[in-house]
Amino acid sequence: MQNAKLKCNFTETENGFFDDSIEKEAFIWYEENWLHDDYEHLHQRAQLTFVTEGYQYFHINDKIYLVPQNHVIWVPSLQKHKITSEAKTVKLMVTLFKNIPENQFYSTTHVFPAPPVLKEMILYAKKWNQETAENDEQKTFMNALLVSLPNFCDENTALQIPLPSDMRLLEVCQFINLNYQQNHSIDELAETANLSTRSLQRIFKKETGISIKKYAQLIKILKSIELIDSHQFTLSEIAYKVGYKSLSAFTSSYLAIMNAKPKISKKILF
Structure with a gap:
């Protein structure tokens, strides 16, 4: 995270666009003191972020989404966004998915509290933090998490600031x-x-x-x-x-x- 041109193992190939050469289906990045560029950017992979401590604001189109502790946000592929926070400490887990199921849920942004089952699944996946090699268990496990997301979503639209x-x-x-x-x-x-x-x-x-x-x-x-x-x-x-x-x-x-x-x-x- 020290290199401003490298985020979550993504390389900024042009201003605001991050590309990755990782072949695996789901790449996981856990960060204890998250520092994010506060300018609009996008990437090919869809993004699931779980905030374990602190809070984040996601600026997307004409809305600002607050993601408090123990909440997740789903950001679709190629969706421009920027992230800000004034929290003293931000701990979060980012999972970046390469291939997404054909379901309307995955094409729009969602913010919702992580129920206990989803929370435990996300925290279990921390064992694969920053691993770039494919792993059969991880592939199966993260695919189960991905296809289950719509069933976990109990969205609170109050967290969206128009x-x-x-x-x-x-x-x-x-x-x-x-x-x-x-x-x-x-x-x-x-x-x-x-x-x-x-x-x-x-x-x-x-x-x-x-x-x-x-x-x-x-x-x-x-x-x-x-x-x-x-x-x-x-x-x-x-x-x-x-x-x-x-x-x-x-x-x-x-x-x-x-x-x-x-x-x-x-x-x-x-």
């Missing part, structure tokens, strides 16, 4: 992201966009598929996930830091978005 194309709305999104601790009225946000309140609400919903109020709530919860990951604050402290007046209000909002109550998890040791 990005509008209208520059006026982008300014509003940036304002919300920078001031997520505060609760701004629709009138204040409309003034930022130089739009009427009604126009802002209508255009924002049309471009993103969610209301501006929902977007602000989503940003608060995603920021809280970052703070939970830091292991520096209690849930009550996090609730206040992201702009909620009580832990109960934060918990209700978190539950509505994530379909689970917030909790401080233990760090994973390998």
Whole structure:
């Protein structure tokens, strides 16, 4: 990982395109302190990333996908993406698949929590980390994992942050992201966009598929996930830091978005 032109045993043959000469069907790369180029790139192989500690943001087309701890993201072949994170520590496993089953599932991006069976399968595959020689057990095992993925997928679309194309709305999104601790009225946000309140609400919903109020709530919860990951604050402290007046209000909002109550998890040791 020291060479900026080499990632996961891929070589950057031209700006943003990574090629590999590995013949094996599935190549596995485990990284304890992940550092990734924060520019758009793509590769021929499809990618399954499992975050064991920390979190990652995947920027793909008009969305940003948050992949928290114990979640996976499926990125189709030749899909342009870039990855960012402000987590102090990021541990993850990347599996790159050469041949993909003919199923609609594999042609689109998915983010979902890894159920116990999938998690154990991914962690078991760590034994083949960075091996380039073909292995009969690995080939059979990873193929079983691959074809089972659609059955494991319980996608949480709340982890997808929609990005509008209208520059006026982008300014509003940036304002919300920078001031997520505060609760701004629709009138204040409309003034930022130089739009009427009604126009802002209508255009924002049309471009993103969610209301501006929902977007602000989503940003608060995603920021809280970052703070939970830091292991520096209690849930009550996090609730206040992201702009909620009580832990109960934060918990209700978190539950509505994530379909689970917030909790401080233990760090994973390998």
